[in-house]
Amino acid sequence: MAAGLASLHSHLECSLPAEDRNVYGYRMSLWAEHFGLVENTFMEPQIMECVRHVNEMARYNWNAFAGDEYKKIKGHLMQYPVQISKNGDVTNLPGFECFLDVGGKILGEPTTLPNALTT
Numbered sequence: 001m002a003a004g005l006a007s008l009h010s011h012l013e014c015s016l017p018a019e020d021r022n023v024y025g026y027r028m029s030l031w032a033e034h035f036g037l038v039e040n041t042f043m044e045p046q047i048m049e050c051v052r053h054v055n056e057m058a059r060y061n062w063n064a065f066a067g068d069e070y071k072k073i074k075g076h077l078m079q080y081p082v083q084i085s086k087n088g089d090v091t092n093l094p095g096f097e098c099f100l101d102v103g104g105k106i107l108g109e110p111t112t113l114p115n116a117l118t119t
Contacts, residue, residue: 035075055079062093066100081106 024043031042035057041050061078064071081096092106099106111118 033075034077037075066096 027045028038028042032038039053041047041053044050045054057074058077058079061073061075062081064073065078066081081093081099082090083093084090090107096106098104
């Protein structure tokens with residue numbers, strides 16, 4: 001699991017109070033761990049450019065993992081194999097009903113168990 005973290009300020013690290021530098025440092029180390037690199041767009045995770053870039057890299061990694069030909073994955077964060085429609089419907093990515101490496105349905109199965117037991 002990864003966390004999306006943002007400081008309250010959008011200044012460079014040197015102008016941030018100590019507690020915000022801790023969030024900044026933690027966030028940047030998460031990017032480095034998950035993608036194997038640090039980029040300037042990661043400095044402001046609240047902007048759409050960063051969101052699009054992270055989604056693009058995660059999608060690339062999924063396609064590299066799921067593809068027929070070997071491609072080097074950039075880090076180890078990848079898109080979860082679902083798509084969400086504009087009205088909120090969640091479906092499998094086309095052609096992927098089960099996880100490739102361990103099996104099991106991506107969206108699971110309907111159950112009669114109460115949500116309190118399964119969430």
